[in-house]
Structure formats: C-alpha cells, structure tokens
Amino acid sequence: MYWKETMRQMNDIGIGSLVIVGIISIFIGAVTAVQFSYQLQGGFIPDYYIGYIVRDSTIIEMAPTITCLVLAGKVGSNMAAEIGGMRQKEHIDAMEIMGVNTAAYLILPKLIAAVVVIPMLVFLAAFVSIIGGYLASVPTGIITDTDYVRGLRSFFDSYNIFMMFVKAVVFAFLLTSISCYQGYYVKGGSIELGQASTQAVVLSDILILFADYLIALLLTS
Amino acid sequence: MIKVENIKKSFGKVEVLQGISCNFLPGKTNLIIGRSGAGKTVLLKILVGLFTPTAGKVWYNDTDFFQLNKAQRRAIRMDVGMLFQGSALFDSLTVEQNIRFPLDMFTNKTKKEKLMRVNDCLARVNLDGSNDKFPSEISGGMQKRVGIARSIVLEPKYLFCDEPNSGLDPKTSIVIDELIKSITIENNITTVINTHDMNSVMEIGDNIALLYKGELVWQGNKDEVLDTDNQILQDFIFASPFLQRLRSAALAK
Structure with missing residues (x-):
C-alpha cells in the first residue's frame, strides 16, 4: 500500500507538473538570455558569455528556486487541501481507528515521492531553461549558435550541479512537510481549509527562500 | 467487554x-x-x-x-470497527476499494481472497454487485451499509x-438497526x-x-x-x- 501510494504521488507530482515546469523554465531561460544580452551591449564582455550566464544562473539559482516556488503553489496547496479535506471528512479518524499510522501513510509517501521526483523536475527545468535561452537569443540574432554553445561549454564546474540537487532536495522536503503539516492539523470548516492551503504556500515560499540563502552561504563559502 | x-x-x-x-x-x-x-x-x-x-x-x-x-x-x-455518522467513506475509492482498504493495509491475503472477503461483506449488507460504484453514486443508506461492511471486513471484536x-428514513433506519443487531449476535x-x-x-x-x-x-x-x-x-x-x-x-x- 505504501509503495503504491508513493508511486501515485510520484506520478501526481512528477508527470502532473511537467507542463507547468516546462513552460516556466523555457521563459526563465529566454528572459535571462535577453536581459543579459541587453546588459552586455556595448561592453567588453564577449557575446558567448550569454550562454555561460544562462547556464550557470539557471543551474545554481533559477531552476531549483523558481521551480520549487511554483511547486509550492501547485503541489503544496494540493497536498494541504487533500489531507485537510480528509481530516474534515473524518477519513483520517476512520484510518486511525482501523489502526493505520495516518501520519506515516498519508505524509511519508508524499515526502519520499517529492524528494525523489522534484530534483528530477529541477534537472529538467535547468535543461529546458537552457533551451529557452537558446531559442530566445539565437533565432532572433542576439548571438550566434556557435557563441551560445561555446558559452554553455565554458567554465563548467560540476559542483554547481551538486548545489542544484542539494537545493532541490531541501526545497522538496520543506514544501512537502510544511504543506502536509498544515493539512494534517487543520481544524474547522472550509474557510479554515482554504486558509491552511494558503498558509502552506506562503510558509513554504518563505522557508524555501530562507533555505536558498543558507545553502548559498554554506556551499559557496 | x-x-x-x-x-x-x-x-x-x-x-x-x-x-x-x-x-x-x-x-x-x-x-x-x-x-x-x-x-x-x-x-x-x-x-x-x-x-x-x-x-x-x-x-x-x-x-x-x-x-x-x-x-x-x-x-x-x-x-475495532467503526461506522461514522457521515460514513467517512473514501470518496475517491470505489465501494470495493473502500471495503478492501483494511485488508490491503493489514493482511497478506491474495487479490482473490480479498475480493472474496469483500464480496462476502457486501452480501452481508445486501449490496451484492455494488463493487464498482463510488460513494457519491449511492444513497445515504447504502453508504451506511458500505460503512458497516468496511467496519466488519477484518472481523472486529468491537464495533x-x-x-x-x-x-x-425510518424504514432504512430499521434495516440498519437490524443489520447491526444481527452482526453483533452472529x-x-x-x-x-x-x-x-x-x-x-x-x-x-x-x-x-x-x-x-x-x-x-x-x-x-x-x-x-x-x-x-x-x-x-x-x-x-x-x-x-x-x-x-x-x-x-x-x-x-
């Protein structure tokens, strides 16, 4: 049952979020490329730096942080509402009386699924974002195909990938645990359920940003 | 006791x-x-x-x-089995999945054995053949009977x-009462x-x-x-x- 539920959650979080993550990522890359090309205009910095900047800003910051902020809204609010609804309809009480460890059954599969799937989504987001940067800068003539690819291949440090995955795992844990907590302990009626859902997103976002800062401090010092 | x-x-x-x-x-x-x-x-x-x-x-x-x-x-x-006031059936699961839930959680029975037990319980509450319906598709009285079936599926000592x-309605109430009474005695x-x-x-x-x-x-x-x-x-x-x-x-x- 736990395995089946974990698989269901992986599908919901992973496959269910592919489109939104893809759309956001492509625009993150596109906007990053366009804005950096604007800032680099007329300077002494070579054009191929656009590819390099898009790659690193995406991997280190944009892909994990923006993706997880969006997922806090999409997946986190969904989790809080799902568990909160079960609390209000006495489903959780029913499971407790059956002898089910409800915290383990309802929260653990979500947590495991999120910690496994969200880093994959973040990796995908980084990849799509780099493609987004390419699409926004090469066909429009901002830089050449050769320059963009050269930028992508310059100064590559695999430690940045490690940092991206650390962020993704921590953010996934935060957004899932906060959202599940808000849903699991919801009291009252539909207004309180809505508030719990909102609270889950707001708290997750704040803590993700705070954790982002801490990880940046710890892993770059 | x-x-x-x-x-x-x-x-x-x-x-x-x-x-x-x-x-x-x-x-x-x-x-x-x-x-x-x-x-x-x-x-x-x-x-x-x-x-x-x-x-x-x-x-x-x-x-x-x-x-x-x-x-x-x-x-x-x-x-322990419990029938809730609002039945507390899992609304995303079918009748069969609701009744099978405790079996899935706590027994190592095969799929076939579980299905047999579910069908026994459904027959006991006079709901044979309702396996694939969702709670929203059945009446309040039927929901109560599914709730009873789910609560007795593990053969509890306490209900x-x-x-x-x-x-x-009064007639359905009598059916539910008689069902609970007979299950208690049996x-x-x-x-x-x-x-x-x-x-x-x-x-x-x-x-x-x-x-x-x-x-x-x-x-x-x-x-x-x-x-x-x-x-x-x-x-x-x-x-x-x-x-x-x-x-x-x-x-x-």
Whole structure:
C-alpha cells in the first residue's frame, strides 16, 4: 500500500507538473538570455558569455528556486487541501481507528515521492531553461549558435550541479512537510481549509527562500 | 467487554463528561443515548481513543487502553470497527476499494481472497454487485451499509457506531438497526451505538446508558424503558404527546 501510494504521488507530482515546469523554465531561460544580452551591449564582455550566464544562473539559482516556488503553489496547496479535506471528512479518524499510522501513510509517501521526483523536475527545468535561452537569443540574432554553445561549454564546474540537487532536495522536503503539516492539523470548516492551503504556500515560499540563502552561504563559502 | 471507569473530559473550562462509569457487554447492542450536547460523541471518541480523557480509564477486557503506547493501541484497533455518522467513506475509492482498504493495509491475503472477503461483506449488507460504484453514486443508506461492511471486513471484536440512523428514513433506519443487531449476535461483538433514535432504543437496546449534561443518569435495557420512573429518561424518550399517549396505552395493557 505504501509503495503504491508513493508511486501515485510520484506520478501526481512528477508527470502532473511537467507542463507547468516546462513552460516556466523555457521563459526563465529566454528572459535571462535577453536581459543579459541587453546588459552586455556595448561592453567588453564577449557575446558567448550569454550562454555561460544562462547556464550557470539557471543551474545554481533559477531552476531549483523558481521551480520549487511554483511547486509550492501547485503541489503544496494540493497536498494541504487533500489531507485537510480528509481530516474534515473524518477519513483520517476512520484510518486511525482501523489502526493505520495516518501520519506515516498519508505524509511519508508524499515526502519520499517529492524528494525523489522534484530534483528530477529541477534537472529538467535547468535543461529546458537552457533551451529557452537558446531559442530566445539565437533565432532572433542576439548571438550566434556557435557563441551560445561555446558559452554553455565554458567554465563548467560540476559542483554547481551538486548545489542544484542539494537545493532541490531541501526545497522538496520543506514544501512537502510544511504543506502536509498544515493539512494534517487543520481544524474547522472550509474557510479554515482554504486558509491552511494558503498558509502552506506562503510558509513554504518563505522557508524555501530562507533555505536558498543558507545553502548559498554554506556551499559557496 | 469494554469497561469505562469514572471518565471525565473537559474542553477548556467546559466539563463535557463528569465521571462516567459503565460496562459495554459482548454480544449485545450497547446504546449510548441522550440529547444533543449530552456528551455521547465525546464518550464514543474516548472509547475509540480519538480523544484522551481528562481523568478515568477505559478497559478493553483486561487492558487499560490509555496506558498503552501508540503501537499497542494500534494493535487493539485492529479489533475495532467503526461506522461514522457521515460514513467517512473514501470518496475517491470505489465501494470495493473502500471495503478492501483494511485488508490491503493489514493482511497478506491474495487479490482473490480479498475480493472474496469483500464480496462476502457486501452480501452481508445486501449490496451484492455494488463493487464498482463510488460513494457519491449511492444513497445515504447504502453508504451506511458500505460503512458497516468496511467496519466488519477484518472481523472486529468491537464495533462502534456514531449515529448510524442520522439522515435516514425510518424504514432504512430499521434495516440498519437490524443489520447491526444481527452482526453483533452472529460474531459476538461488543457493539456500542451512539444514538438518539427512539426506534433504535426500543428495538435493539440490550444495554442502554442515558447521558444527561455529561452524567450517566440511567442504565437499563429496552424492556425497562417503559416502566422507568426516571423523569429525565421519560422526558427524553417520550418527548412528544403522541409518544406519551403510546406509552400510557402500552402500560395500560
């Protein structure tokens, strides 16, 4: 049952979020490329730096942080509402009386699924974002195909990938645990359920940003 | 048997239960009755461990329930079935999946064995062939019967029913009452029913506990209800002039 539920959650979080993550990522890359090309205009910095900047800003910051902020809204609010609804309809009480460890059954599969799937989504987001940067800068003539690819291949440090995955795992844990907590302990009626859902997103976002800062401090010092 | 000893429960300054002591007997339908706000649901939730009492003990045979740790309580709960007032069926699961849920969680039976057990339970509550329906596709009475089927699928020793007849028409209520009564006798279950349905009291009340403002004010069986001189019970059971006339007629006979 736990395995089946974990698989269901992986599908919901992973496959269910592919489109939104893809759309956001492509625009993150596109906007990053366009804005950096604007800032680099007329300077002494070579054009191929656009590819390099898009790659690193995406991997280190944009892909994990923006993706997880969006997922806090999409997946986190969904989790809080799902568990909160079960609390209000006495489903959780029913499971407790059956002898089910409800915290383990309802929260653990979500947590495991999120910690496994969200880093994959973040990796995908980084990849799509780099493609987004390419699409926004090469066909429009901002830089050449050769320059963009050269930028992508310059100064590559695999430690940045490690940092991206650390962020993704921590953010996934935060957004899932906060959202599940808000849903699991919801009291009252539909207004309180809505508030719990909102609270889950707001708290997750704040803590993700705070954790982002801490990880940046710890892993770059 | 379930034995309750001097149970007290307060929410803030409000004392909802003020020292309840009584026994709930195996093979009998034990009823907790009383007006709304008397503390029936709180007592039932204490019995199943959803609320912790402020003071007092709940004994499942020789085991003090609230002295057990979480894992030990879960072990006892394997022997407990509960029918909720709103049925509490998992609305994203079909009838079959709802009833199979405890089997999936706690048994190593094969798919075929589970299906057989589910079908047995469905047949027991006269819902053969409803396997693939969702709770939203069946009536309130059918939902209650699915709730009963789910609560007996693991063959519990204790069955708790919170207002099993609320929201049901009188005929369906009788069906539910008869079903609970027969399951209780067949399996020698200790059944505790929280109700304010007068028909249930008079038809299946083997052991009745009347709560009034958080106190146990009367205990007896359905046959003793008619003869009682307990004014609170009389006011509660024979609340309407029609029922008072019926009682007078019955006593005259």
